[in-house]
Amino acid sequence: MRTGRRELLAPAVVNAAGTWGGEIARLAGVHLPVLPRRGFVLVTEPLPRIVRHKVYAADYIADVASGSAALQSSAVVEGTPGGPVLIGATRERVGFDRSLSTEALRRLAAQAARLFPVLADVQVLRAYHGFRPYLPDHLPAIGPDPRVPGLHHACGHEGAGIGLAPATGVLLAAALTGAEPPLDPAPFRPERDHGPADVPTQEQQS
Structure with missing residues (x-):
């Protein structure tokens, strides 16, 4: 080498x-x-332990198995010991584009609120993203x-x-x-x- x-x-x-x-x-x-498959995660303000386990929406499995390059989103909600709730997950093949997708964040927030209505009035503190190695x-x-x-x-x-x-x-x-x-x-x-x-x-x- x-x-x-x-x-x-x-x-x-x-x-x-x-x-x-x-x-x-x-x-x-x-x-x-x-190929890179971009995904975003929302991080809420610290909350009481209202979400005690990682909870997946049923369509998450279909999104993982999909070969589409378009934006896909399905709620994955997970509480943390420190209080903030993590909200994912999106998938899209846009190369290594690091720009913020407001549409991806909007979908995540709406889907999480449908899964846990109490999250509709919760403040989101930040968002982050990464690239999954996809074959x-x-x-x-x-x-x-x-x-x-x-x-x-x-x-x-x-x-x-x-x-x-x-x-x-x-x-x-x-x-x-x-x-x-x-x-x-x-x-x-x-x-x-x-x-x-x-x-x-x-x-x-x-």
Whole structure:
């Protein structure tokens, strides 16, 4: 591997660059269609523990599984020990566009109020956003890439990266040591056909 300062020699390199996993793969000369999927979250003023568990609207599952690039929103409401309530979740493929979407925030607030009417009169203190690493077939890329010996991938988990991290680590460890994997890694092969996807323009990626 060649960096801006020096050359590093290693028998294996793991691409765990999240939303930028596709770009790292491209630098290695292979195609891995990891795309950014932008999402916003609202943060309310501190409240009594009116929301004690994370609550999902039913259409959240359909939004996660959708391949649409358009703005999608479904209420996910979660209380925090400090009092503020977190309100998500939106999904849209707009490249790495960091601009604020008032439409996304409006939808989140309205859907959360329908799920918990008490939230209709609550003040929102701030909003933040991030980019989920999305692959068109909704499965991460985990394991060795036969197109570049020594290259392994661990990216494309979209919003489930934290939950899937232990299993991803176990699969990668098995691949790197030659051990028997605890489950069939075939569905996560990096070189598989990931299905169709809208590729963002260079302007959207910047």
